Amino acid sequence: MNEYEVVLRLILAVVIGGAVGYEREFKNRPAGFRTNILVCLGAAVISMIQLYEVESTKNLILQHPEFTNIFKADIGRLDAQVVSGVGFLGAGTILHEKGSVKGLTTAATLWVVACIGLAVGLGYYYLSVLSTVAVVVSLVSLKRFETKFLIKKDLIKIEIEYVNRIEMSNSIIEYFDSKNIIMKNIEFALEDAEDLDEDCMKGFYTILVPKKVTANEIINDLGKKNGIIKVILV
Template identity: 60%
Template sequence: MLAYEVAIRLALAVIVGGLIGYEREFKNRPAGFRTHILVCLGAAVTSMIQLYSIQDATNMIIQHPELQNALKADIGRLGAQVITGVGFLGAGTIIHEKGSVKGLTTAASIWTVACIGLAVGLGYYTLTILATVCVFIVLVFFKTFEAKLFKNINILKIEIQYSNKKNMVEELAQYFDDMGIKVKTIDFSIEDDDENPDYSTAIYTILAPRHIKSNKIVQRLCTFEEIYKANIVE
């Protein structure tokens, strides 16, 4: 495989992973832009390692036909085991805290570095150098790009007073999910409201895409029959 072919495939992996990651990031999912790029990049590195191995085995058989029977083993099995094992290591870097997930990019980078390590061990230096450059660019330079591109998240606190309906929480969860809004926390008030004793009060902390205006969210919430009042908490 020529150097320019490796570069094209790695670049395509970055583009494909970035496109999918953009869609996930836009919908406020935990695994977003850079995470998808790194996972796609690592998978591309792994598949090209397999191609390199097959090519080397074929050339060796051509030069030494007596080795044909000795090279029938699955030459990608060891690499697969390494990648699977590193997956558990990466899982240890993922933290779930108060409705948010942290450490996915770190986990993806660990997995990708493991793939590059396989390339280094097999002596695929062109693949190693180009893949390392790509990962470095993603981690160092794409962070600034990501911050500018996805600086579209508003953190809002909305106070909602609603009637004591059992499935109201589920209806609100479904509404926010349909709007692409992530609920971070829900705080329920245990104090009685003397003016509206039949209503319960909850404060929702949400992560809303910037293109969704806060007043639109409140207006839509007020259309629920069970909701007495909804307003933004400063």
């Protein structure tokens, strides 16, 4: 592998990592432009190191045929370490916040960029370019499709104060079911019990709301029910 090939592969790794990382940077994700470039570049360097190892081993065997059974070059060893090692970097971008998991796409992007970097380093230019186009299209175009056609749920928390505890509690649950709202957690404010009437109850509901249902709609619908005193977004 000559100097021209090394320069070409390093430049291509920077361009490919930057192309994928730009979309992540635009979305203000933890692993953005520079991170993806470095991952792709590092994977390309590891691939070229492997090629140098193979070439060096081959030259030594040609010079000393009697050492054929001694020298060994495992062409997949370093690549396998890159693929598994990037998983730790991707894990650092996955966050657990308010009952939801964020960063999975960014972690997957880092893993894919590393794989493409390996392809660049090994000289598979056609595969590298086509896979980069596929990744960018998936991140940009399919995101719009996902936003428009797939149902997503937002996590919100509302405070509801009501009377007729058991009856109204069942009514609230029935309303959530009718709107395809998922209850994640219910908390009752026992410390405020002395300030409430004997038949009153104050509950905090953490719910997953479908995209087509708004928080204002939930508050207005519940506020119209007889027995509900107050409904507010926490």
